[in-house]
Amino acid sequence: MLEGIVDVLTTNWDNCIERGSSDERPSAVVTSQDLSNVTPPSVLKIHGCATQPQSLLVTSNHLAAPPQWVIDETRHRLGATTVAFVGIGDIAGYVKLRIEEALHDVGVIDNIRVVSPGIVSGWASSQWAGLVPDLGAGQRIAATADDFLEQLGRAYVLGVFGDIALEFSDHPKFLAAVKNAQNSITASDALKVVVWARRAAVTPHAGVSVFDSESMTTMLCALGVLLPDGFAVEASGAVRTPEAYWQVLVSSGRTSASRMQREAQNRLSAARTEGREVPKYLVAGGIGWGLGTTLPSDILNEGRGDDVLDGPLNLMPEILRAEEVLA
Structure with missing residues (x-):
């Protein structure tokens, strides 16, 4: 809905x-x-x-x-x-x-x-x-x-993947990546997939599809390239393999790069506070990357993040942009 x-x-x-x-x-x-x-x-x-x-x-x-x-x-x-x-x-x-x-x-x-x-x-x-x-x-x-609602949701998810496959029909690398992502994502039930997509979204809007958005298309391709051997989706918006744990973040509408960075930092802070596993962050979308939208965490360049037990340097998420994966 x-x-x-x-x-x-x-x-x-x-x-x-x-x-x-x-x-x-x-x-x-x-x-x-x-x-x-x-x-x-x-x-x-x-x-x-x-x-x-x-x-x-x-x-x-x-x-x-x-x-x-x-x-x-x-x-x-x-x-x-x-x-x-x-x-x-x-x-x-x-x-x-x-x-x-x-x-x-x-x-x-x-x-x-x-x-x-x-x-x-x-x-x-x-x-x-x-x-x-x-x-x-x-x-x-x-x-x-x-059963009916599961079938309806699955038809929606497969329909989105079908549309993406048509867009990339002349690009073998991205088409293969989308197929990889589809195989992993559709191993879960439709409700879990939709919940995963919406919890991965930054500032989602009710009634506006996240799964069928441009940023999610970029993310799905990046996941297929980055994790070609498959992954499992989690209701938190994360994906997991035996070797890696990534929190997925996708922009919803006109979202700034600094807003995407803050979201990653907020989720990292919550994970540390609650004693949960700390993921890396795979981010798709966001306007203004590379424009110096945030201040550096250490303006004197005298700190090392792995030496800090608490404070700002310990709350800097490790971010990889989906667009960089596909470059």
Whole structure:
């Protein structure tokens, strides 16, 4: 969701989706005012949110006459995008009402997908068969919610790698590097890959893809060149081999070189404070490298970093730029 892959509409009142991401928290749309003020991506909570009791649609009268923004947004999604109903094998009455209203107003079902383990084998007796009897066999996906979302995320990751491979189709060295990186990264599940990418980003923006960015493309090529025998991604944004441990940092948007350096220094400081393993830093992107954007750590040039137990010289990260790896 934070990568901008999907929008979420939910009839649930809880805030589990919002709390599911510890670093970046999507906003919830609960009122028409939220719809105007909140920057996507957001969780559209069409029956209200438990954190705002006055917004809850609870009674039959509430559900029969929802706010206009709920009707408009449901119609818009069903009419203009591909909509997957996930985890709704048995349709509660109040959910069925929303779907019936929207389908009646839109009149199109070609963009609907229904995801449920028994939706294929049990189609004839399912509630969906009565609700959308003309739903095609290809629109019924027999999968659990977890399996479907993993497949969706993996398709996104592989799609990005496919686009990069096309860009480098006439550059054998970089194409081979991308393939190396792809083999290593796709050994992990899609959720871990997306979390890895976003935690590698410096100042990411919700709804703007990190994995499909120019800086990440540079990083993926550099990883394939630097670590040709493979590596494992970690949720912290790091990569590991038996011999090396690298923290990956990629710029997000217009990020200065000094900001990238500060991020590496901040993460190094946190690792030392928490007693964690100290990585090297592989950095992609950043504007202004080599322009003297930071002061030297030792202006008298009298110190040696390996002689210092504490202080500024002990907090200088070892940085390698991805662009240098590819030069």
